[in-house]
Amino acid sequence: MSDSTIRTYSSDQRQTDNDETVSTPDEDVLTCPECGGQVIDDEEHGESVCVDCGLVVEENGIDRGPEWRAFNSTEKDEKSRVGAPTTNMMHDKGLSTNIGWQDKDAYGNSLSSNQRQKMQRLRKWNERFRTRNSKERNLKQALGEIERMASALGLPKEVRETASVIYRRALSEDLLPGRSIEGVATAALYASARQLSTPRSIDEVANVSRIDEMEFKRTYRYIVRELSLEVAPADPAQYVPRFASDLDLPDEVERRSRELISNAQADGVTSGKSPVGLAAAAIYASSLLTNHKVTQSEVSEVTDVSEVTIRNRYQELLEATEAAA
Amino acid sequence: MTVEIANIVGSGDLGVELDVEPLEADLSTPYSEYDPSNYHGLYVRLEENGPLITVYRSGKYIITGCASMESLHETNEEFLGMLADLGVTEEDTQTGFTVENVVCTAMLDELVSLNALAIGLGLEVTEYEPEQFPGLVYRPEEIGAVLLVFANGKMVITGAKDTETAESAYEYFQSKVQELV
Numbered sequence: 363m364s365d366s367t368i369r370t371y372s373s374d375q376r377q378t379d380n381d382e383t384v385s386t387p388d389e390d391v392l393t394c395p396e397c398g399g400q401v402i403d404d405e406e407h408g409e410s411v412c413v414d415c416g417l418v419v420e421e422n423g424i425d426r427g428p429e430w431r432a433f434n435s436t437e438k439d440e441k442s443r444v445g446a447p448t449t450n451m452m453h454d455k456g457l458s459t460n461i462g463w464q465d466k467d468a469y470g471n472s473l474s475s476n477q478r479q480k481m482q483r484l485r486k487w488n489e490r491f492r493t494r495n496s497k498e499r500n501l502k503q504a505l506g507e508i509e510r511m512a513s514a515l516g517l518p519k520e521v522r523e524t525a526s527v528i529y530r531r532a533l534s535e536d537l538l539p540g541r542s543i544e545g546v547a548t549a550a551l552y553a554s555a556r557q558l559s560t561p562r563s564i565d566e567v568a569n570v571s572r573i574d575e576m577e578f579k580r581t582y583r584y585i586v587r588e589l590s591l592e593v594a595p596a597d598p599a600q601y602v603p604r605f606a607s608d609l610d611l612p613d614e615v616e617r618r619s620r621e622l623i624s625n626a627q628a629d630g631v632t633s634g635k636s637p638v639g640l641a642a643a644a645i646y647a648s649s650l651l652t653n654h655k656v657t658q659s660e661v662s663e664v665t666d667v668s669e670v671t672i673r674n675r676y677q678e679l680l681e682a683t684e685a686a687a
Numbered sequence: 688m689t690v691e692i693a694n695i696v697g698s699g700d701l702g703v704e705l706d707v708e709p710l711e712a713d714l715s716t717p718y719s720e721y722d723p724s725n726y727h728g729l730y731v732r733l734e735e736n737g738p739l740i741t742v743y744r745s746g747k748y749i750i751t752g753c754a755s756m757e758s759l760h761e762t763n764e765e766f767l768g769m770l771a772d773l774g775v776t777e778e779d780t781q782t783g784f785t786v787e788n789v790v791c792t793a794m795l796d797e798l799v800s801l802n803a804l805a806i807g808l809g810l811e812v813t814e815y816e817p818e819q820f821p822g823l824v825y826r827p828e829e830i831g832a833v834l835l836v837f838a839n840g841k842m843v844i845t846g847a848k849d850t851e852t853a854e855s856a857y858e859y860f861q862s863k864v865q866e867l868v
Contacts, residue, residue: 564818579819592810595802595817633801634821634838 450526453501507547514570524554549582561596563638565666601641618648629682642667643675694790699782701746789847795840807867832856
């Protein structure tokens with residue numbers, strides 16, 4: 363893999379060196395060195411050809427796909443000779459080997475007691491070797507924590523991956539000293555959930571985290587500032603579907619809530635108000651408007667927003683909608 | 688100019704180590720408090736509800752709660768005179784008294800959505816977390832001050848070393864807002 367990447371790079375270099383007329387540095391071998399036309403990849407023949415003049419820019423290209431074909435997942439498992447792709451969610455990017463726990467050999471037979479003991483010892487050493495230094499142990503713990511919290515919050519894989527990358531950046535930029543591993547892991551997860559438009563409220567995250575809310579907020583602000591993460595303010599509408607489904611409310615309510623929120627945003631009353639509170643109030647208001655009544659305390663329980671907040675925001679939302687009408 | 692000073696903080700060093708407890712007994716000010724179980728500094732007020740002076744064992748002291756530069760320096764002079772009368776310090780000790788922080792309040796000319804402001808000013812220089820705090824915190828790199836903006840247009844300018852910085856921060860912010868509108 364790495365070999366071929368290096369080769370492509372050097373051939374690119376040569377091309378630009380040879381031909382000064384093609385001097386757009388932002389392209390990736392996309393223009394023809396003869397006529398400046400567009401170059402396309404002809405995968406069937408393994409060539410890159412210019413569409414305009416037909417010049418073969420590169421031949422005998424490497425097909426990086428598998429040479430076998432599989433038509434179902436069992437066949438795929440049998441024929442594939444590679445493991446899972448690398449992932450930032452594991453401290454060694456998933457590149458190391460684990461010794462299985464079953465005490466069975468390749469044929470599925472149980473091991474003799476002698477062998478079992480040997481495997482036990484090997485397993486122990488393998489585990490020690492996988493996490494050699496404190497930084498790796500730190501990462502392992504943090505990524506485990508991110509994984510745990512993300513699954514408790516029902517966050518998708520992309521969020522976990524992004525959180526892991528944020529945590530790794532924090533670690534490599536030496537932001538950990540003075541902060542707890544759990545704190546930075548929690549902050550990274552919250553930030554990544556926000557960045558990928560699947561925000562969880564501070565309360566929700568703090569509930570599944572092992573650290574207290576104040577420390578979490580402080581660490582979050584610190585991480586965002588030091589790593590200059592661009593976390594846009596959360597949109598209240600992003601919380602609506604989740605809350606609506608937690609309350610078993612139909613799509614109608616959800617749609618109405620979005621309307622209320624966008625009216626309020628247009629009216630400018632959402633400025634400086636917590637998006638979670640706005641979402642909760644919008645759900646409550648639209649449940650009333652569409653005759654699917656839920657009580658303030660039910661909404662409050664699901665959203666972790668106090669009933670007082672719901673009442674206040676609810677009034678503001680209705681006023682904003684009236685003003686718009 | 689609509690920038691109003693809310694508080695000025697200054698600090699200095701008497702240059703001598705102090706025994707704070709007897710100092711409290713010697714002082715005949717309308718207000719003084721020393722409770723090491725609560726805070727290890729001695730609190731002194733030269734007038735009822737006036738500026739607060741906090742004195743530490745190391746001889747360093749802080750004056751807070753002044754609404755103007757004049758009142759800050761007056762308080763400082765008076766306090767130093769008092770200590771000199773008590774024989775704690777020499778008559779003309781150099782304390783290196785400096786202004787540490789000027790806090791001002793101001794009003795924005797027009798209402799802006801904080802959301803739009805956060806994105807317009809740049810997410811890396813602003814901090815707007817309505818879940819945690821209703822205001823927007825703006826830390827412009829060019830200016831040595833931090834601005835807090837609220838949804839109703841009220842602003843707090845803090846972290847400035849002098850009133851000029853605070854005022855220029857306000858002007859800078861206004862011009863930025865003008866650009867965005």
